[in-house]
Amino acid sequence: MSATTAMEVNVEARRILAVSISKLYASRTQRGGLRLHRSLLLSLVMRSARDIYHSSRESEGPSGAQPATEEPMDTSSNPGEQTRLSEPQQEPQPALNSAEMAPEEPDNTEDCCDGEITEDKENLSPTRQSRKRRGKASAAPDFLPSKRARLEPGEERYAAPLGSCRVGAGESLTTLSLNRVIPAF
Amino acid sequence: MAGPGGDMQWCFSQVKGAIDDDVAEADIISTVEFNHTGKLLATGDKGGRVVIFQQEIENKNQPQFRSEYNVYSTFQSHEPEFDYLKSLEIEEKINKIRWLPQKNAAQFLLSTNDKTIKLWKISERDKRPEGYNLKEEDGCYKDPNTITSLRVPVLIPMDLMVEASPRRVFANAHTYHINSISVNSDNETYLSADDLRINLWHLEITDRSFNIVDIKPANMEELTEVITAAEFHPHQCNTFVYSSSKGTIRLCDMRASALCDKHSKLFEEPEDPSNRSFFSEIISSISDVKFSHNGRYMMTRDYLSVKIWDLNMENRPVETYQVHEYLRSKLCSLYENDCIFDKFECCWNGNDSVVMTGSYNNFFRMFDRGQRRDVTLEASRENSKPMQVLKPRKVCAGGKRKKDEISVDSLDFNKKILHTAWHPQDNIIAVATTNNLYIFQDKVN
Numbered sequence: 001m002s003a004t005t006a007m008e009v010n011v012e013a014r015r016i017l018a019v020s021i022s023k024l025y026a027s028r029t030q031r032g033g034l035r036l037h038r039s040l041l042l043s044l045v046m047r048s049a050r051d052i053y054h055s056s057r058e059s060e061g062p063s064g065a066q067p068a069t070e071e072p073m074d075t076s077s078n079p080g081e082q083t084r085l086s087e088p089q090q091e092p093q094p095a096l097n098s099a100e101m102a103p104e105e106p107d108n109t110e111d112c113c114d115g116e117i118t119e120d121k122e123n124l125s126p127t128r129q130s131r132k133r134r135g136k137a138s139a140a141p142d143f144l145p146s147k148r149a150r151l152e153p154g155e156e157r158y159a160a161p162l163g164s165c166r167v168g169a170g171e172s173l174t175t176l177s178l179n180r181v182i183p184a185f
Numbered sequence: 186m187a188g189p190g191g192d193m194q195w196c197f198s199q200v201k202g203a204i205d206d207d208v209a210e211a212d213i214i215s216t217v218e219f220n221h222t223g224k225l226l227a228t229g230d231k232g233g234r235v236v237i238f239q240q241e242i243e244n245k246n247q248p249q250f251r252s253e254y255n256v257y258s259t260f261q262s263h264e265p266e267f268d269y270l271k272s273l274e275i276e277e278k279i280n281k282i283r284w285l286p287q288k289n290a291a292q293f294l295l296s297t298n299d300k301t302i303k304l305w306k307i308s309e310r311d312k313r314p315e316g317y318n319l320k321e322e323d324g325c326y327k328d329p330n331t332i333t334s335l336r337v338p339v340l341i342p343m344d345l346m347v348e349a350s351p352r353r354v355f356a357n358a359h360t361y362h363i364n365s366i367s368v369n370s371d372n373e374t375y376l377s378a379d380d381l382r383i384n385l386w387h388l389e390i391t392d393r394s395f396n397i398v399d400i401k402p403a404n405m406e407e408l409t410e411v412i413t414a415a416e417f418h419p420h421q422c423n424t425f426v427y428s429s430s431k432g433t434i435r436l437c438d439m440r441a442s443a444l445c446d447k448h449s450k451l452f453e454e455p456e457d458p459s460n461r462s463f464f465s466e467i468i469s470s471i472s473d474v475k476f477s478h479n480g481r482y483m484m485t486r487d488y489l490s491v492k493i494w495d496l497n498m499e500n501r502p503v504e505t506y507q508v509h510e511y512l513r514s515k516l517c518s519l520y521e522n523d524c525i526f527d528k529f530e531c532c533w534n535g536n537d538s539v540v541m542t543g544s545y546n547n548f549f550r551m552f553d554r555g556q557r558r559d560v561t562l563e564a565s566r567e568n569s570k571p572m573q574v575l576k577p578r579k580v581c582a583g584g585k586r587k588k589d590e591i592s593v594d595s596l597d598f599n600k601k602i603l604h605t606a607w608h609p610q611d612n613i614i615a616v617a618t619t620n621n622l623y624i625f626q627d628k629v630n
Contacts, residue, residue, distance in 0.1 A: 016463070019521055032299055033273035036361055036380040037411045037430055037470075038526055044466045045520070052463075 006056040013053035020046045193612060194628040195575045197568055199254060201228075201238070202621035204566070214617040216604055220284040220292065223608040226254055226615055227294060228622055229279025233263040235296055235349075237307065251572075252613065254624055258307055260349040263298040275300050281366050283375070285388075293352070295375060299362040302377055304353035304388065312340040358384050358394045365415045371422040378415035378427060385439075397445045398427060398437065413528075414474045421480065428485055432456075432469035434494065452494050454501045464516040464525060472528035477537040478609075484540055486531040489513060491542050491552065506552040506559065509544050511582035511593045524598050534607045543602025546591065547618050548578060564602065564616045564623040574628065 020042050027034055027042075203212065211232025218227050226238040239257035266275040276299055285293040291308040316338040319327055361379035368375045376397070377384050383398035398415075402408055410431040418424035423439045435448035456465065468488035476483045482503070485492050489510060492502035508529075512519060519525040524545070531542040543549045544561070552559045561578045568575060581590040604617040612627030 016517070016520070023523075031274050032276040032278075032362070033268075033271065036408075037364075037413065040408060040411055040430060041467045041470065041526065045464065048463055048466075 006059045009056045010053060013049045013056065016049040017046060017053065020049065195562060195614075195625045196572045196628050197570065197575065198252075198572070198613070198624040198626045200566070200569050200621055200623050201236075201254075201256075208620045212620040214604060214620060214622060215278050215280065216282050217606045217615050217617050217622065218282045218284060218294075219606050219608055219615070220294075221286050221609060223610055223613065225257065225284070225292060226606070226624075227282045227284070228617065229262065229282050229296060230620075231276075231278040233261055233265070233277030233279060233298065235260055235262045235279060235282065235294075235305070252611075252626065258347040258349050260305070262296045262303060262305065262351075263301065266300070268300075280363060283366050283368050285368055286372060288372075295366050295368065297363050297366050297377065300356070300359055302355040302363070302366060302386075303351050304355075305349050306352045307347060307349045310346045310348060311343060313343045314338045315341050353388065353391050355386055355391050355394070358386075361411075364413060367415060367417045367425065369417045369422050370420055374422075376415055376417060376425060378412050380411040383412065383415055383425075383427060383445075395443070397439065397443070399444065399446060413471050416474055416476055416483075419476050419478060419480045426474055426476070426483060428471035428474040430470040431466070432471055432487060434471065434474060434483070434485060436496065450496070450499050452499050452502075454492070460513070462513075462516060464520055467520070467525050468516065473530040475531060475533060477533050478535065479537055482537065484531055484533065486529050486542055488525065488527075488529075491531055491540060493540070493554070504554060506540070506550075508542055508550050509580070511580055515593065519598070522598060524601070527601055528603060529601075530604050532605055532607045534612070535610045539607075541605050541607060541614065543605055543616070545598050545601050546596040547600040547602055548580075549602045549605055549616055562625075564618050564621075564625075569623075572628070575625065 023042055024039070027038060202214075203209075209232075211230060211234070213231040214228050215231055216227075216229040219225070220227070224240045226240070228236050228238075230236075235258075236256060237258045238254035240252050240254050242252045262279055263277040265277045267273070268275055278298055279296050280299065281295075281297050283295045285295070285304075287293075291306050294305050294307070296303055296305060315322070316336055318332060318335055318338075319329070321327060355377070359377065359379040359382070361381050363377055363379050365378040366375060373389075374385055374387050377386065377394075378398075381399065381401040382396055384394040385397045386394045398412070400410070400412065410429045410433075413428050413430055415425060415427035418426075424436065425439070426434055426436045428434045432453065434452040436450040436452070437445035438449045439445060441447070441449060456469070471485045471487050473486040474483060481496060483494050483496065485494065485502075486508075489512060490508055491506045493504040493506075495503045516525060529543050531540060533540055538555050539551055539553050541549060541551045547564045548561050549564065550559060550561050561580070562575045563578050579587075579590045580596070581587065581592050583593075586592050600618060602616055602618060606615045608614065614625050616623045616625065
């Protein structure tokens, strides 16, 4: 794969990641609360975009490699997914009469992910620069409502171990989001 | 020009709802359902309101009759609520309406929002009592000393009044958002399904329900699929199906065990690797599942296609119909504008020979299974002269656009038809655009 194609795929994957994250944000304020089905589909797309983003960065060269820390998630990235690298950049982008566009400026995609990491403190992991108290609150996702879900009878609160939220210095924003979306339910 | 069903020609009959383009969110239609005879047609909207139309037939004895649906009853089914524990607003939007088969003079339907199901009784009153001994006509009590004789009150005719009253409220049984309800053929029970669980209710009992399916993983981080729709078999009261976001359908037999987590049959078509894309998982999510009237087949709707499954064959559908294949190359844009999350429904005609589903640009599609023909029609105010025949539409996927064709890029993705319904016996269909309900009927009928 040529470096240019990998670059295009990289940009496309990051753009889709940005769009997905903004959709997740928007769904917070939706009437009726977070929708599990929609959140699951968003997280699937984000996971695919992240996998493609990482593999296209690896193919760019070792200098651009991310730290190897992956959380114990069911990533299910199989070799078949590698063939999708060419997919996003081939899809044409016609001007469709769309409903509300995702509130994300396309111009921002280049440094959107990096920008969000440094500027958006709310999204940071609890292990660094968190505004929230440690302990119980640190198990709760940062960008979702701080009230925790009501437990059902017989259910125990699942405390997300800090190990599963291993966020290294260079970790992408998206791995954080994916880890937190579904457990919030 | 012959269309599906032989010489069927669809004509405009009526349109219900406001004309102006500025659509109030509360008026957005969220569900459409004929009752078992087709005489009543119910719609639910985002504002929690239910409107029921009743069919009035002119020239009933003649083969070519015109029928009209007029407003029969309107009532507020659900109100917005607030869950204080989770700090969440519960939308009043009506997700589904299902009619109960008629047992007496009154009509009953189940309507549900995200969390609560209600049983409504719709009854007619066309007489009122008059001539009470102790009360005046206005309801004030008479002075007993003035009463010198006794009489029997009589019922006198009055203008027809249709009353809707909530008879049962089935609440607090769903943690997640209810997507389906289905009345059992035993006429005593029904199921309600949310993203992760399916509950079985008795129509008379509101304070408890049985959980029959639970796919919630112990660790929510391992969640890979959710329940998207569920329905009871039309004749076998022990059988139901539920579809998933992964494109699978599970058929369960309630006789096998109390908790039907283990399916009796799993219907799944292997994915075509050449169609694999970034958004494959989203578009394979099933948005609707419907049994055929004869109970031998079921139909599923995913984002791009309609599939018919034979209940005896699990490994692939017997028929697949492409609804709008030209959208496959636009999935990225449809993801950005949220259209890829649209949940289209589908329906069978009375004798299971034709299936129908909606699309964008206020188009809807019909597929004739026997004649292997399909047609695209449009619900629009421009084609709404009485008995105007609908002209088939065509979308030009690429290349040179012929006259009368519409190019994919000109489609209006804000105009979507998610809900359609087919009269159980006749060729009369109800098609819901954003806030209007169109009724079409076959010219010959």
